Amino acid sequence: xxxxxxxxxxxxxxxxxxxxxxxxxxxxxxxxxxxxxxxxxxxxxxxxxxxxxxxxxxxxxxxxxxxxxxxxxxxxxxxxxxxxxxxxxxxxxxxxxxxxxxxxxxxxxxxxxxxx
Amino acid sequence: xxxxxxxxxxxxxxxxxxxxxxxxxxxxxxxxxxxxxxxxxxxxxxxxxxxxxxxxxxxxxxxxxxxxxxxxxxxxxxxxxxxxxxxxxxxxxxxxxxxxxxxxxxxxxxxxxxx
Numbered sequence: 001x002x003x004x005x006x007x008x009x010x011x012x013x014x015x016x017x018x019x020x021x022x023x024x025x026x027x028x029x030x031x032x033x034x035x036x037x038x039x040x041x042x043x044x045x046x047x048x049x050x051x052x053x054x055x056x057x058x059x060x061x062x063x064x065x066x067x068x069x070x071x072x073x074x075x076x077x078x079x080x081x082x083x084x085x086x087x088x089x090x091x092x093x094x095x096x097x098x099x100x101x102x103x104x105x106x107x108x109x110x111x112x113x114x115x116x
Numbered sequence: 117x118x119x120x121x122x123x124x125x126x127x128x129x130x131x132x133x134x135x136x137x138x139x140x141x142x143x144x145x146x147x148x149x150x151x152x153x154x155x156x157x158x159x160x161x162x163x164x165x166x167x168x169x170x171x172x173x174x175x176x177x178x179x180x181x182x183x184x185x186x187x188x189x190x191x192x193x194x195x196x197x198x199x200x201x202x203x204x205x206x207x208x209x210x211x212x213x214x215x216x217x218x219x220x221x222x223x224x225x226x227x228x229x230x231x
Contacts, residue, residue, distance in 0.1 A: 004158075033216050033217055035219060037222075042224060043205065043224045043225045043227075044119075044222055044223065044224045044225070045159070045207065045209075045222035046222075047219040047220070047221065050217065050219055052217060091158055091159075093158075095216050097216070102147070102164070102211075102214055102215070102216050102218075103149065103161040103164060103172070103175070104149075104151075104159070104161065104220065105161075106158030106159050106160070107158055108156075108157055108158050109156075109157070109158050
């Protein structure tokens, strides 16, 4: 079975603070793919980043960074110097080799509120 | 437009009515997915098309749900004899190919409310 857990339901920070969103996944597949999406109030899910199970290199893109650790089955997302526009629900998603038709398994999301 | 387009944006129906939700994927995208997102939850898979072929409908909750993509482009999700538990946001996504590393691109969704 495949599962994604986002234990943080809601996080509130003050603008300019750093914030880390946690994602823990479960899969028996040796090949799998992880994704992060942002869902602003408009409702559209916006693709942020993807990683495959063979690429543990962490990445920084502007104020965003991702920490992928297979040893702990985690794929965490950090926003540095948060801004009000970062307020949204963030979803972590998993696709495994056994998922057949490439569907995503989503976590329940973390609602991030950045206060001015 | 360049993105995935869904219509209507909002739909209100009385219990027992049939509804049809439309998805216009990004031009040239082979794969198309439908997801259901309940309030406060992550999206859950409903069905998947590769071109006009429906390859997976394992997520459709009942036989009242039906999806089609007859020409391999626009897709319609139909719900017959709607019930209150069908109230949710229905998201459509498309990807260029069926590859597992391909990101899916989502539309804004249709918010369905059943009274």
